[in-house]
Amino acid sequence: MEENYQTLHDFVLDPSFCDWVLGRDGDAAAYWQTYLKANPDKSKLIEQAKTLVFAMGQNTSSDWAASEKAEVWTQIQSRITGQPESSHDNTEGTVHCLRPAAWRVASRVAASLTALVVLSIALYYLMQRGQGETIRYATQYGEVKSVLLPDGSEVTLNANSSLSFKKPWDAEFTREVTLKGEAFFKVTHQQNDQKFKVKLADTVSIEVLGTQFTATKRPHDTKVVLNEGKVKFSVAKKGLLGFFQETVAQETLSPGEAVALAAHKTGEGMLVKSTVQHPEIYNAFQYNKLMFADAPLTDVARVLEDVYGLKVTFSNRELMSRRYTGSVPLDKVEVLFVALEKLFHLKISQQGNQLDFS
Known part of the structure; x- marks a missing residue:
């Protein structure tokens, strides 16, 4: 043996x-x-x-x-x-069996x-049959855009985000879009219960029938926050040359819940589910607002990078743990700077896209 x-x-x-x-x-x-x-x-x-x-x-x-x-x-x-x-030499009349x-x-x-x-x-x-051209919508830093999908579903793209899908959509197949960045979805329910899928990565997706939710796919954050209806958040791994996938983690959300993808030491993803007290904070961008609720300034810094492309450093590292609650117009980020300076008695210096909190 x-x-x-x-x-x-x-x-x-x-x-x-x-x-x-x-x-x-x-x-x-x-x-x-x-x-x-x-x-x-x-x-x-x-x-x-x-x-x-x-x-x-x-x-x-x-x-x-x-x-x-x-x-x-x-x-x-x-x-x-x-x-x-085989490379066997099969001369006439000789057959290798x-x-x-x-x-x-x-x-x-x-x-x-x-x-x-x-x-x-x-x-x-x-x-792939019946799939035509790829449609793509994108926003620049500081820009928010509303998109109407072929089925009547509405998507509000946050800044520095993109949404793509292939058309035409066929009623026999799952409606599918790919998101990079952040967006708020209002998905229409179809008479034949046609599914709707948001792909955040090759192996990470959100599946819904008709609902409202905020999906995020940033370099440091992959999550979904549910406002209405029900969604299923799934993480899979590829198999059989990439043709098929096997689900390794899955969570079903109810309104007011969120689930985030966290890196796991084995290399595979794990899901962290939580209850959200104020889900409207996560989709405030659709109303041209930035909202924070007891957020550490490190989270504020990440939002400034994601939404405006600004790089934040902390000369005074004690400021990193300070927490901020408030709302400002998304297209007037300087109002946020003034609020932070007054509230925390700090100074914000800007050179190009570099910010320093001191």
Whole structure:
């Protein structure tokens, strides 16, 4: 029994592994359970191999020579890629053959893999069918823009943000937009309960039917705050060459709740759910306002960077923990500067897009 299992076909073409998967050998089961515990890094590869063995549905317990294993895998690869099966010198009248059992196994495995590839490609083109040009709306620093989507949904883009989607929208498919930055959504409910999805990243999305919420995708902040209705916030990881995704974290929100994506030490995302006392603060930009409620000045500094492109430094670091509550016109940020200077007895110096709080 081999110990150095590195690739998918090392497992699929191992008779002991197949016996374990198909429940035909108790000794094999004991060995592979021990192997799996000792090699947790191989768990995903093993799950893929188990799927293929089940798909074969064929007697795979025969002892194969190494050359036969290599030949079977060559047959599988050639079925998928359409390339010549082997570099063997097949002169006229001479045919290199596998024994029937090996041929049947190769054929079934190849058919399974080919079906997966064909299905993935078909789904991709099916999703792309009817999709035309990409429509994109964007705002500059300090600018807010209202957008009316093809289904009648309304989106208010905050400053330094963009929204894109493909048209025309088909009633048979999910309505989907991609957001970078921040926006407030008023999503219309369709008679056929057509879903609406906001993509914040390739693997982060918000799914709704009809509701009102604020979505944020900034370098330091990814979250959704719900005003009305119900939304589902999901984080996924890619699989099968990026064609399919597996959900790794998901939260359903009710009005007055928020969920944020926080970095996790494993590299995957985790969701932090909370109750929001004043959700209107997060969508105040649609009314041309900046609103803060007991916000540390570090949060104020981040808003100044996100909305106006201003870089804030604190010469007096004690100011970083001071907290501010108030509202100012979004298009008159100098009013905020005056309020902060008077309230905290500080001085704000500006040179270009650089601000210093001292």
